[in-house]
Amino acid sequence: xxxxxxxxxxxxxxxxxxxxxxxxxxxxxxxxxxxxxxxxxxxxxxxxxxxxxxxxxxxxxxxxxxxxxxxxxxxxxxxxxxxxxxxxxxxxxxxxxxxxxxxxxxxxxxxxxxxxxxxxxxxxxxxxxxxxxxxxxxxxxxxxxxxxxxxxxxxxxxxxxxxxxxxxxxxxxxxxxxxxxxxxxxxxxxxxxxxxxxxxxxxxxxxxxxxxxxxx
Numbered sequence: 001x002x003x004x005x006x007x008x009x010x011x012x013x014x015x016x017x018x019x020x021x022x023x024x025x026x027x028x029x030x031x032x033x034x035x036x037x038x039x040x041x042x043x044x045x046x047x048x049x050x051x052x053x054x055x056x057x058x059x060x061x062x063x064x065x066x067x068x069x070x071x072x073x074x075x076x077x078x079x080x081x082x083x084x085x086x087x088x089x090x091x092x093x094x095x096x097x098x099x100x101x102x103x104x105x106x107x108x109x110x111x112x113x114x115x116x117x118x119x120x121x122x123x124x125x126x127x128x129x130x131x132x133x134x135x136x137x138x139x140x141x142x143x144x145x146x147x148x149x150x151x152x153x154x155x156x157x158x159x160x161x162x163x164x165x166x167x168x169x170x171x172x173x174x175x176x177x178x179x180x181x182x183x184x185x186x187x188x189x190x191x192x193x194x195x196x197x198x199x200x201x202x203x204x205x206x207x208x209x210x211x212x213x214x215x216x
Contacts, residue, residue: 002025068138082104098141
């Protein structure tokens with residue numbers, strides 16, 4: 001068992017060579033009147049391996065990168081490096097690359113429940129849209145990792161993606177950086193389906209809209 005644990009980083013790195021994508025530059029910024037306008041222009045699912053539809057998008061953050069990091073860190077979340085090697089060096093199991101509008105995620109966040117195998121987690125993409133106060137709009141995909149499928153070295157997610165969305169929103173309650181929180185309907189968000197790895201998911205068709213204060 002000790003040898004297996006010691007070999008896991010090397011195994012994961014070998015299996016991850018197809019997703020060591022370089023960080024994408026920030027998207028061009030465009031002002032929108034609010035979430036509703038941006039929602040009509042954004043995909044409702046990420047893009048996974050081989051261009052297949054990935055996870056449903058069920059989180060919206062509005063705030064600067066500094067505000068997002070300060071709010072989540074203060075709520076007990078740990079940022080996982082997006083680069084596989086950096087994540088392994090930090091002692092964390094990396095998250096796979098997923099894409100939104102051709103860009104890999106800008107941030108990964110997790111709360112470990114059982115080392116390696118079980119965790120709360122989500123990805124965030126900077127969309128390029130900003131609200132009238134100049135705050136960035138982020139699209140996110142959240143699901144709970146129940147266990148590790150060792151032979152494929154991938155996590156098996158809880159099919160109920162809305163439950164993890166609600167956990168993330170509740171973790172920020174009471175944060176001095178949270179301006180408002182609400183559940184908003186997402187036109188076109190599927191109520192059920194399968195992600196790029198064949199895992200089932202279900203949603204209630206809504207996202208958590210978490211608006212942060214302009215200054216962290």
